[in-house]
Amino acid sequence: MYLMDTLVFISIFALLSMSLNVEYGYTGLANFGKVAFFMAGAYTYAITISLGLPFYISLIMAALIPALIGGLVSLPALRLREDYLAIVTLAIGEILRIFVKAEQWLTGGVWGIAIPSIFGGLGLSIEMMALANVLFSWGIVIIIFVLLRLIINTPYGRVLLSIREDDIAVKTLGKNPILYKAQAFMLGSAIAGIAGGFFAQYIRYIDPYMFLPLLTFTVWVMLILGGTANHWGAVAGAMIVEMFNRGSRIAKDYLVLPFDPHNVQFILFGILIILFLLYRPYGLFREKPLKTGAEVEILKWQSSSSTK
Amino acid sequence: MIDVGQVLVNSLVTSSIYLLAGIGLTLTIALSRFSNFAYAELVTLGAFFGLFFLGHAGGSLILALLLAFVAVGLASVVSYAFVFQPLVERKSTLIHLMVASIALGFIFRYSIGEAWGWSVLSYQTMWTVYSIGTVKISSLWMIMIATAVLVAVFLHFFLTRTKGGKAIRAIACNPDLAAITGINKQKIIYLVWFCGAGLAAVAGVFRAADTRLFPMMGWEIILPIFATVVLGGIGNFYGLIVAALIIGLVENIGVALLLNFGLSTEYRIALVFLILIVVLIVRPKGLAG
Numbered sequence: 001m002y003l004m005d006t007l008v009f010i011s012i013f014a015l016l017s018m019s020l021n022v023e024y025g026y027t028g029l030a031n032f033g034k035v036a037f038f039m040a041g042a043y044t045y046a047i048t049i050s051l052g053l054p055f056y057i058s059l060i061m062a063a064l065i066p067a068l069i070g071g072l073v074s075l076p077a078l079r080l081r082e083d084y085l086a087i088v089t090l091a092i093g094e095i096l097r098i099f100v101k102a103e104q105w106l107t108g109g110v111w112g113i114a115i116p117s118i119f120g121g122l123g124l125s126i127e128m129m130a131l132a133n134v135l136f137s138w139g140i141v142i143i144i145f146v147l148l149r150l151i152i153n154t155p156y157g158r159v160l161l162s163i164r165e166d167d168i169a170v171k172t173l174g175k176n177p178i179l180y181k182a183q184a185f186m187l188g189s190a191i192a193g194i195a196g197g198f199f200a201q202y203i204r205y206i207d208p209y210m211f212l213p214l215l216t217f218t219v220w221v222m223l224i225l226g227g228t229a230n231h232w233g234a235v236a237g238a239m240i241v242e243m244f245n246r247g248s249r250i251a252k253d254y255l256v257l258p259f260d261p262h263n264v265q266f267i268l269f270g271i272l273i274i275l276f277l278l279y280r281p282y283g284l285f286r287e288k289p290l291k292t293g294a295e296v297e298i299l300k301w302q303s304s305s306s307t308k
Numbered sequence: 309m310i311d312v313g314q315v316l317v318n319s320l321v322t323s324s325i326y327l328l329a330g331i332g333l334t335l336t337i338a339l340s341r342f343s344n345f346a347y348a349e350l351v352t353l354g355a356f357f358g359l360f361f362l363g364h365a366g367g368s369l370i371l372a373l374l375l376a377f378v379a380v381g382l383a384s385v386v387s388y389a390f391v392f393q394p395l396v397e398r399k400s401t402l403i404h405l406m407v408a409s410i411a412l413g414f415i416f417r418y419s420i421g422e423a424w425g426w427s428v429l430s431y432q433t434m435w436t437v438y439s440i441g442t443v444k445i446s447s448l449w450m451i452m453i454a455t456a457v458l459v460a461v462f463l464h465f466f467l468t469r470t471k472g473g474k475a476i477r478a479i480a481c482n483p484d485l486a487a488i489t490g491i492n493k494q495k496i497i498y499l500v501w502f503c504g505a506g507l508a509a510v511a512g513v514f515r516a517a518d519t520r521l522f523p524m525m526g527w528e529i530i531l532p533i534f535a536t537v538v539l540g541g542i543g544n545f546y547g548l549i550v551a552a553l554i555i556g557l558v559e560n561i562g563v564a565l566l567l568n569f570g571l572s573t574e575y576r577i578a579l580v581f582l583i584l585i586v587v588l589i590v591r592p593k594g595l596a597g
Contacts, residue, residue, distance in 0.1 A: 030403045076589045083343045083402045084588050087538075091531055091581040102572035213527070217414070220407055263422040270415035274391055277404050277411075 004130040006246055008202055011137035012195050013238035017222040018144060018231055019191035025229035025287075026152060027184040028164030029078070030086040033093030034219050037066040037189040039211035041196025043100060046113045046206060055118045055201065062197030063190040069096075070189030071182055078181045093213060101208045112207030115200050133202055140198060144191055145231055151187075160184055161229075221269050224276055227283025236284060244269075313443040315560050321449050321518065323556030324456030325529070326536040329511035330548050331463065332504020333533060338480035338543025339500055340396070342405040345530065346387065347508055349416035352526035354380045354509025355516035356420055362431060369433075369451070369517070376513050377506035384505030385498055387412055413527075421523045428522045435517075452514045459507065460549055467545060476500060480543045532559070532577065535584035541594025550595060555580055 016038060023029040041062040048058040077088045100107045107113065119132045151157050159180055162170050167177040200206050218241060226237020248265035251257065276283065333347050354376045361372040391412055395405055435446040467473035475496050478486040487493055515525065536555045540547030562579045566572065587594065 024403070030406070077585075080588055080592065081402075083406055084538075084592065086403070086406060087343065087531075087534055088585050088588055091584050094531065095578045095581050098574050098578045102574045217410055220410075224407065260422060263418040266414050266418040267422070270411040270413075270418070273411035274408050277400060277408050278394055278398065281398075281400065281404060 001127065001130055004134050006242065007134045008130075008137050010239050010242045011134075011141045012199050012202075013219065013222060013242055014141050014235045015144060015191055015195035015198075016219045017226065017234040017238045018141075018148060019188040019195070020219050020223050021228065021231060021234045022148065022160075022184055022191065023188040025223065025234070026157070026164060027160045027181060028082070029181055029185060029188075030082050031089045031185070031188065032086040032213075032216055032220075033089030033091075033096075034192055035211050035213060035215040036089075036093035036096040037070060037192040038196040038199070038215065039093075039096060039100065039208075040066040040069055040189075041193030042200040042206050042211075043107055043113075043196075044193065045197035045200045046115045047106065049115060049201075050113070059194060059197045062200075063193045066193030066196070067186040067190040070186045074182045074185040075178075078178055078185065090213065090216075093216065097208050097211055100211075108207070110207060110209070112205055114205050117204055118201050137198055137202070140194060141235070144194075145235070148231055221273055224273060224283055227285035227287070229287040230283070230285040233283050233285030241269075311442055313441065315557075315564060317443055317445050317449065319553070319556040319560040320453050321556075322559055323552040324452045325511045325515055325518075326533055326555055327456050327549060327552035328459060328514070329508045329529070329533045330536045330540070330552060331459070331545070332500070332506075332508050334537045334540065334543055334545070334548050335476065335480070335500045336504050337537065339476065339497055340392065342392075342402050343409070343534070344392075345406060345409040346413040346416060347505075347533070348526035348530035349413040349420070350380050350384055350505045350508040350526070351512035351515070351529065351533075352420060352521070352523060353383060353416055354512030355521040355525060356424055356512075357509065358513035358516055359424075359429065359431060359521060362433070367433075369513075373510055373513055376509040380509035380512075381502040381506035383416075384501045388498065388501045417523050417527070424523070426523060428520045430520045431517050433517060448514075448517055452518070455510065455514075463545060472496070472499065531584065532580045535580050535587070538584060538592075539587050539594055544594060547595050555583070558583060 016034060019037075020031060020034055023031045044065040045058045045062040048061045049055065053061070073089070073092055077085055080088060101110055103109070104111075117129065117133075118136070119129045124132065152160070159170065159175055163177045163180055170177050170180075222237035222241045223234055224237070225240060226235070227233025244265060248261040251261040255261075329347070329351055332350075333344065336344055336347075357376040357379045358372045361375040362369070391408055392405065395408055400408070435448040437444055437446045439445075463473075465473075467477060475486065475491045476499075478489070478491060479493055479496055483493065512521075512526065515521075515529065532555060536548065536551045539554065540549070540551035558579055559576055562576045563573050566575055
């Protein structure tokens with residue numbers, strides 16, 4: 001059971017860190033309000049399901065609404081310098097959380113909302129339900145993973161990458177970087193929203209205190225440790241950090257230590273991040289060069305010319 | 309009914325905290341050209357050092373302020389030397405510097421949590437409250453406002469009349485040109501990181517004395533501080549003073565208005581964030597730009 005719970009949380013974080021990867025890893029947008037879109041997804045799911053919609057519609061809504069919010073936010077904000085964008089997204093995350101806290105009629109305020117599980121009405125045993133959740137969540141992860149890989153390997157994906165490298169160059173080629181950035185931002189927000197929707201149905205109760213800026217930072221830790229612009233890195237980062245989280249919780253509950261493992265864990269995260277940024281800024285998994293048709297030809301040509 | 313006098317006094321108190329905490333942030337961004345989020349924790353660190361020194365140095369507020377100033381200034385200089393300086397040398401991106409500053413903030417915050425615990429504490433000092441008509445003002449508030457005014461006046465003369473102050477402005481304006489004229493950039497940067505963080509510590513002590521202290525306190529006011537800095541224009545000292553007054557007023561008039569309209573007072577801080585976002589989008593250079 002504990003293992004399954006861990007697996008579900010890893011999948012949720014894997015989705016979040018992949019969504020940040022789309023924004024930051026590939027397109028170079030620093031979103032420090034990730035948690036806002038996760039929360040928007042969770043609340044959208046909770047509210048739509050309480051209206052009696054089937055779960056798959058709610059889950060789609062949980063992707064669409066955050067994408068919409070992401071689009072609205074990004075259009076003015078994306079023209080900003082990158083660190084200002086980070087501050088704006090951080091502030092938006094807080095505004096959204098204050099809204100959720102204050103508007104009780106819609107969100108239940110600080111008392112939160114209860115959400116039924118997708119697998120609730122099927123008469124499954126607790127173990128089977130946990131298994132169903134694991135399979136469902138990893139199913140989503142795999143679908144998103146494959147989709148993102150496909151997207152990045154298209155000309156569209158290459159435009160995103162080139163925006164990260166030099167958006168003036170992109171402009172000279174007749175592409176509007178703002179438009180592409182907004183789309184990447186919406187895509188990232190949609191993925192975060194799905195993660196939120198799934199999270200809501202899994203834990204079956206949400207309140208505003210679950211969506212603190214700390215979560216955004218955890219996702220950043222995952223991405224930087226795992227490796228930016230590499231989806232394997234994003235998933236691996238989610239796995240490592242979540243195991244770390246669990247480990248410190250177990251240590252707190254079962255070991256007598258002269259210090260609080262929870263505090264030490266975050267101090268270590270801080271040190272680890274700084275060391276990574278200093279000595280291995282690209283993370284554990286390095287970004288792979290893109291395999292384009294032209295490159296394959298060049299490799300062929302090189303190997304044939306060296307054998308001559 | 310809104311008591312105008314009381315709102316004004318409350319605003320001045322809020323403004324003086326944002327002004328004190330904002331000076332260091334605006335100058336370090338102007339000089340080092342990245343946003344240091346660990347500033348939040350420098351404020352918190354100041355508050356907790358204040359608690360420590362109040363307990364161990366005879367309970368004098370002035371002494372606690374001075375000691376907290378020096379201790380946090382040193383923490384800031386050390387963090388610059390070991391974290392930011394090497395990153396800058398490695399030509400880290402803006403975002404990496406920012407993530408590093410958040411990571412550094414975590415190290416500070418959880419160390420504070422480890423040392424003092426996570427419960428909400430207070431200085432437990434009583435301040436005399438004076439009434440002028442219907443307006444109430446405590447002796448602490450008078451000290452806060454007086455300190456902010458003194459620091460502002462001092463900085464005005466420092467920045468315009470002394471070599472050090474002129475050097476800061478020169479580097480902020482054009483680092484290469486400043487280096488050519490023989491200004492030691494490194495020395496000035498360390499000076500600003502020390503004094504700026506010291507002032508953030510003073511703001512932290514005041515905030516803690518006025519309300520409470522807990523490891524998240526700095527994080528709770530970092531965005532309003534950023535709002536002040538951005539509204540004033542990065543590196544613009546006079547803009548900062550005006551911005552601090554505006555943000556203080558907005559927060560306190562906001563509370564009164566929200567109550568009048570029957571909205572949750574939670575939105576008071578959302579108002580400030582809204583200003584931050586609008587200013588960044590419409591006038592990224594701040595009021596004067």
